Amino acid sequence: MLRARTYEKFGSFLLFRKLHADALSELWRGARLPGGEPTAVRRFIGGDLDALRAAAESAGRIVPHLTGTTIVRKQQIGVSDASPFIAFHYSGGRPLGHIVESAQRSKVPNPVPIDQALTIAEKVAQSLVTLHHLKLQGRRLSHGALLPDFIWVSEDGEIRVAGQQMTEGFVRSRSVSDVSTLIDPYLAPELIEGEEAGPRSDMYSLGAILFLLLTGRQPPRPSSSTSVVTALDEARLQTSGEAIPPELRSLLDRTIAWEPGGRFLSPAEAHRCVSTLLQADQYTATTFNLAFYLTTLLKEDLQR
16 A cells, blocks of 8 residues: 655755745745755745745845854755745754744743743844844945744744845835735834835844743834834733833834934944843852743653
């Protein structure tokens, strides 16, 4: 008796299990050929696919040169079978967007602890510092499309970032309403207005992701500087229901500011600020604590 095929062939990858899907993409656990190395593959199925293909081909020439402890390992961005994709070494874990959704769906409230939220923000900021140290045609690199699903948290608490240099594809994908709701909250206002990505637009995305981690809610889609301030005034911590404390509010004010001039000047400045908070006695995060939280939260999912 023949057994049903349990995988899908996609270019030079075998796709074994779909981990997540939304209007923009599908995330698969798979293997890279030849050799069968475990690989996570994000295949884009929505948005402006022509723009995403062009962005993927351009990014694919850059990402092999990106290395560091906060960049995903063996990243490949390109187009296969007419589908743009992002692939990288898989060592267990889940993307940040999936983790936040799982925390919200948990039968017992299990929000991301504040110290772990800051740990994630610190590692993401460090990845932006790594990019900012590199230049292409005389310009310093930026991520350009920093979304929660591009931040990978492994089972051992390691945090790495993927999807660099895909800005134009995502900005143009805003024309699709289902996709726009996924990406708009994390794009700096100036990107939506057609300006080029830069370090300060990455600061906005960093602040939006920290807002998501602290409140458990999608960041606001503001229309002015006043609306940003109002959203932060009304925000509440998902861990306690209290207002965002001053030291965290100051960090959000310097990242999610409407005007680029109100944000941190560089990723290095933001990284120093978050690191200072983590070194204070109030917040004591460790890689072990993050790994324990993730394993507890996703126990059944990871076992499957």
